[in-house]
Amino acid sequence: MLCRAGTILAGAKKHADSGCLGAAQKSNILPAMSESEEVVCQPYIARERTLMRNDSTRSNISSDFQKALAQKEADAQWDYEKLLKLIAAVPDAYLILSPNLNIRLVSDAYLAATLSAREDLLGKYIFDALPENPATPDANAAENLHNSLKRVLNTKEPHQMELQRYAAPIPAHLGGGIEEKHWSPLNTPVLNNSAEVCYIIHKITEVTELVRSQEKVKDLKEERRLLQATLDQLQNIQQKLEEEQRRLEDAQTLGHIGSFEAAYPYDAISWSDELYRIHGLKPQSENIVFEAYAAFIHPDDRERYEKALEGFYKENKELNHIYRIVRRDGVERDLHLKGEIVRDATNRAILVKGTIQDITEQVQAQQKIRENEMLLREAEQVGHVGSYYGDIDTLTFRFSEGMFSLLGLEPEESVISLEQIDASSHPDDALVVRQILDQAIRNKQPYEYLRRVYRRDRQVRYLHSTGKVKCDSDGKAVKLIGIVHDITERKQAEEKIRQSELHFRTLIDNTPDVITRWDKDLRIVFNNQSFETNSDFPVPLLLLQETVETEQPENKRLPLKEKIREVLQSGETLDHYNSYALPHGRVYYHSRLVPEFSEDGTIQSVLVIARDISALKRLEKENLELRLNQQRELLLTIMETQEAERRRIAEALHNGIGQLLYGAKLNLDKLTKEVVTQDAIKMKASVIKTEEMLDQAIAQARTISHELTPSVLEHxxxxxxxxxxxxxxxxxxxxxxxxxxxxxxxxxxxxxxxxxxxxxxxxxxxxxxxxxxxxxxxxxxxxxxxxxxxxxxxxxxxxxxxxxxxxxxxxxxxxxxxxxxxxxxxxxxxxxxxxxxxxxxxx
Missing domain, CATH: 3.30.565.10 (Histidine kinase-like ATPase, C-terminal domain)
Structure with missing residues (x-):
């Protein structure tokens, strides 16, 4: 491509110096070049002039040549003007722009497309001639065009712009105003021999009608979309209605709820399928009339049912009635009836409708609840137990009847505050209970406490409570739930046991005997004070000494620990004798080793009761060696008396009870034989004699038992x-x-x-x-x-x-x-x- 002068001269095949430019300047199609254009096109003009001079030289500048040259210049001028007219008349809309974006050429098609005049555009800066319309600031046509032209100048390559919207001003002689235009711009650079941009061809293709057609199509599509959306919505509504109807039927089935309605004046009633099933009938199997329905009502409920209907129809009362029916299969059901009257604008009744729910399970459950509540009240009363639940925010409580009974209160108040409970409690317990509850609420953990309360009858009761903290779905502690057990009797029993243990401990600690308890590992786990405070320091050692006395057989002369181990193995009570030499003499001990059993019957420990028999030993020794003959005789007399008593008891057992029992046995044998011979007189005499012998044996047994008394009983x-x-x-x-x-x-x-x-x-x-x-x-x-x-x-x-x-x-x-x-x-x-x-x- 050539710059403007080069294009004109090349089209005419001859070039003129000032004549081309002058002709161009005189034309109203192409205005004078700017200084920048002259600088760009100067090399082309100089070259053409040189060619023309060379041609003149070669022809020796003849007059004929001068004429021919003038003719050529005239032809060139004519071709140039014709070219300009041709460019202006092309059917496409063009602008020819200089590198500084001044308008150099405008096609007629462009003027028609933009509703503008040539004199308003030529020689002007394109954005001054075609400014942004302030009425449509969102179109951005000027900004988009500026960016495209800048891109062409920088890249020297054509650029196809996106579809543009332009608010074209309508000239005043055409009525004025704004007309919205849509066109597709294409910007093409014209490069010189130095590859510099000397012109930009700005071509626009108007697509206003196409855009409007597309918008109509778009509107039609949108209208179709809206219609389809409406249709889809209607279909969804239809599906939802069908689904709701199905759910209603399912809900009626699951909830055992049936519906009915009847129009005024009416005889027949329209029932839902579930209402048929509630009455034990096949759905829609028969027409229901008011007179026939009365046969379903339980005889005991019929009068109440009729009164409820009378109040509903005549007195316009609410129909909300519970009654029983007897189905045709003999099954009784509890029903809940709700109904209303539908009236027209004149308040005339036109329709009765309502629901009937089978509440048999609920009635049975309520009856079960009442029975359980009664059982709970009885159980609380028997077990001295009460229950409660409390609101943590208000620290108020609701009590069971058993709880009121434990506190000695009448169940008058429905809500009891913690302050009221504390007021009847021991002051020390009230503070401790509050601390326990606060900690349980903070940690959301179970709790228990003991509270002493003073009842109105002046009794002091010990109440033991266990409970837990209940939280809501957010994890916040909201409720306290617990039970209370009156353990007053247990506390009193524990106190008695404690006193008994204290008395027993006092007895144990004050006995002169040394008492120890040994576990299975032969370790001492208990001892009384005599074990610790005995004046003879070696007491623990004495218990471990070898047996040296002769009171036991040789095979039983074992150390104490061996004896304890034997008791643990056999479960038998054993005796143990030992002695220990002290500076002031020998000390003697007699120990009783008693096994102690656990609840499962196994041996868990051995109780060793050691008695110091040194005095007895010394007495025996003194009686044997040092006492006077009188003392010796007295001791002998005592021993003889003991032996005589033993012999007497033995003889009494042998000669008395033994002979009597033997005689009774002989009589029983004789009685057995007489039973066989059926001799009633002899049999009766034998029975009497046997009874006499047994009476004598019983009497003698009592006499002997009087002499055998346990020491704890005696003391x-x-x-x-x-x-x-x-x-x-x-x-x-x-x-x-x-x-x-x-x-x-x-x-x-x-x-x-x-x-x-x-x-x-x-x-x-x-x-x-x-x-x-x-x-x-x-x-x-x-x-x-x-x-x-x-x-x-x-x-x-x-x-x-x-x-x-x-x-x-x-x-x-x-x-x-x-x-x-x-x-x-x-x-x-x-x-x-x-x-x-x-x-x-x-x-």
């Missing part, structure tokens, strides 16, 4: 001896209580011993066989009789198998029989055992 009495039994057997796993009431002081000695031995036997049987956690012994005087009760909550046994329980029960029965008493046993597997022994006081 402390029957009540202390009884309580010592329970205190000895009481463990963490077995709570053993002994109670003695209303005993006369003058009980016979043999009777005290017998009761003590029987209580011992009963207690030992409970420990060994019952597997109980609670047990008790109770002794009381009742109408000239002594009653001994032994009760436990252990495993129990079958009464018909009582003979298989070993000799314990049999021995107990024999003892009771010897005392002319009675024994009653009540037991069953899993229900514990109760044994009652009644002994007459007059016998």
């Amino acid at each position: 402390f009495g029957l009540e202390v001896a009884m309580k010592q039994i329970c205190a000895t057997l009481n463990t963490e796993k077995l709570e053993f209580q002994c109670l003695v009431f209303s005993l006369r002081n003058e009980l016979e000695r043999h009777l005290q011993i017998s009761i003590y031995r029987m209580a011992q036997e009963l207690a030992n049987n409970i420990v060994k066989h019952a597997q109980a956690t609670e047990a008790s012994l109770l002794l009381r005087e009742q109408k000239d009789s002594l009653v001994l009760l032994a009760e436990d909550n252990g495993k129990g046994f079958e009464l018909e198998h009582i003979q298989t329980k070993g000799i314990g029960i049999k021995s107990l029965q024999d003892r009771v029989k010897l005392l002319s008493g009675t024994i009653r046993i009540n037991s069953a597997p899993g229900q514990g055992t109760l044994i009652q022994i009644t002994l007459p006081l007059t016998t």
